[in-house]
Amino acid sequence: MADLYLKALESERKKLWATCRLKGLAKDTPERQRIAExxxxxRAHKAKSA
Structure with a gap:
């Protein structure tokens, strides 16, 4: 069965990362902070799953 929570997190991260790269955003922007979150x-979800 697919882990939808994991897929949603990865999808959001990829979208934010693409936006940051396109706009050239600095590390202290809300988007980059959300990527860190x-x-x-x-990491926590993968550790819990394993």
């Missing part, structure tokens, strides 16, 4: 959520 998503990375932590992904």
């Amino acid at each position: 998503l990375d932590e959520l992904l």
